[in-house]
Amino acid sequence: MSTTVHPDNDALIVVDVQNDFCPGGALAVPEGDAVVPVINRLLDLPWKTAIATRDWHPAGHVSFADQGGPWPPHCVQATRGAELHPGLRAERIAHIVSKAATANAEAYSGFHGTTLAEYLHTLGVRRVFVTGLATDYCVKATALDAKNGGFEVYVVVDAVRGVEASPGDVERALGEMSSAGVSFIASSSLHA
Ligand code: VGL
Ligand code: ZN
Numbered sequence: 001m002s003t004t005v006h007p008d009n010d011a012l013i014v015v016d017v018q019n020d021f022c023p024g025g026a027l028a029v030p031e032g033d034a035v036v037p038v039i040n041r042l043l044d045l046p047w048k049t050a051i052a053t054r055d056w057h058p059a060g061h062v063s064f065a066d067q068g069g070p071w072p073p074h075c076v077q078a079t080r081g082a083e084l085h086p087g088l089r090a091e092r093i094a095h096i097v098s099k100a101a102t103a104n105a106e107a108y109s110g111f112h113g114t115t116l117a118e119y120l121h122t123l124g125v126r127r128v129f130v131t132g133l134a135t136d137y138c139v140k141a142t143a144l145d146a147k148n149g150g151f152e153v154y155v156v157v158d159a160v161r162g163v164e165a166s167p168g169d170v171e172r173a174l175g176e177m178s179s180a181g182v183s184f185i186a187s188s189s190l191h192a
Helices: 032-042 116-123 135-148 169-179
Strands: 010-015 049-055 095-099 127-133 152-161 183-185
Touching (some): 010 135, 049 135, 127 135, 135 169
Parallel strands (some): 010 049, 010 127, 127 152
């Protein structure tokens, strides 16, 4: 399948490609940094807009193990771990959406507690192409919210990686997205 990017109504969403989710980071996703060259190529295409989300937690966030949460401390605001991966061509990203930025609430989706949906609708975006980390958490939640928000949603399969805390998590996440009407596409099928 071959899909042309429409400069009037297509948006690229880069989810949480941050140092802490890459090898060496506090919550490293296996091969997390492998998405960077794939996303960089996609950033060359003529999107209406390309946006990045970032996990942006205060110290003592409810998701951290020292607060009884499931994760080691990660993506603490204004630390190196919270920065976008330095290899990402960030100059091509029009807008960065920070999420899960209050201590007592978790938010996996880039749409949760943000103005992302309004931003995209105002620009006339109809289709969103989702990339980044992690397939079984923030990519899944972002893709499902995008679908619920009225967008046509594609996950770029070679531009995402998962945590896979339990075997099968990524497969299940893909199944949930598929059941919700999310489509899957290879980056090589996307062109100008
Ligand atoms: C994420 C776990 C905790 C993600 C964020 O970006 O998928 N996963 N916080
Ligand atoms: Zn987090």
